[in-house]
Amino acid sequence: MKKYLQNLSIQIWLVFWTVLVLAPFILIFLLSFRSNIDIYRDGLGLSGKFLPENYAETWKGATGTTGMAQYFKNSVIAAGVGLGVSLVFGVTSAYFSIHFAPRWRELYLRIFMVMxxxxxVLLVIPYYQAFNAFGILNSPTMVGVAYGVLALPTTVLIMQSYYVDFPKELIEAAALDGAGPYRTFFKMVLPLSFGPITAVAMMSLVFIWGETQLGVILLQDTRFQTVPVGLLQFKGQWATDLGVLFAGLSIASFPIIGLYLIFHRNLIQGVTNGGMGGR
Structure with missing residues (x-):
């Protein structure tokens, strides 16, 4: 009976936590179909006129303004470049760092822990000065490179924890078959690292897709802004069309939610495997 009550209390808590997490997304989605008057009248979005055209206006943008379609394109560019930089350099360096001597490996990892x-906020001004000096402000591609560098520490630390416990027998067997270190990495190690790589990719993507602080400084032209930065333009000086703003927030959250639903098992497995590693 005691065990049953414990399990029941855990399930109740999980249900409560799930509702608590999902409630803001559901509320934003409901309000995205309402007008300002209906939103002020019913803050839960359960009543009022149904306005699916809010999404069309958000996607295309009003006359003379940039819409979510352009912001979405810029975010895809920044996210693609950022993930490429983070995964290519982070996963590779994490694997080959396990071959360092323990002393040098510890020093190497401490660098990323400090990063x-x-x-x-301490990096905003140096990044702006560097981007301005090289003339690469308002470039989603170069901002993606910056995001990839910022995501490197997480990638390296998680993947190194996974690779440090990678079966040495498999690596030794590949060496006996004549495979060099690079061939072993690309042909054998990488295919077996799908779970952890998916986990760090999702973590990096969540950071890149939602980063605003650096983007506001480096992407000042609305034509090149990413989704979270562009959403700030939906707020007017004197008035804000809240329905359109909530529609933009819904569109911004759809890709991350969709990818999480597809890869959530790999994400959980990857974080668990990565976190079990030791030095």
Whole structure:
């Protein structure tokens, strides 16, 4: 009976936590179909005129303004470049770092641990000065490179924890078959690392897709802004069309939610496997 009550309390808590997490998304989605008057009248979005055209206006943008379609395109570019930089350099360096001597491996990882705890606000001005000096402001591609560099510490630390416990027998067997270190990595190790790589890719994507602080400084032209930065333009100086704003928030959250639903098992497995590694 005691065990049953414990299990029941855990299930109740999980249900409560799930509702607590999903409630904001559901509320935003409901309000995205309402007008300002209906939103002020009913803050839950359960009544009022149904306005699916809010999404069309958000996607295309009003006359003379940039819409979510352009912001979405810029975010895809920044996310693609950022993930490429983070995964290519992070996964590769994490694997080959396990071959370092313990002393050098510890020093190598400490560098990334320090990078992990540096507040982003301290890097805003140096990034702006560097981008301005090289003339690469308002470039989603170069902002993606910056995001990839910022995501490197997480990628390296998680993947190194996974690779440090990677079966040495498989690597030795590949060496006996005549495979060099690079061939072993690309032909054998990478295919077996799908779970952890998916986990760090999702973590990096969530950061890149929602990053605003650096994007506001480096992407000042509305034509090149990413989704979270562009959403700030939906707020007017004197008035804001809340329905259109909530529609933009819904569109911004759809890709991340969809990818999580597709890869959530790989994400959980990858984080678990990565977190079990030791030095």
């Amino acid at each position: 992990q705890v540096v507040p982003l």
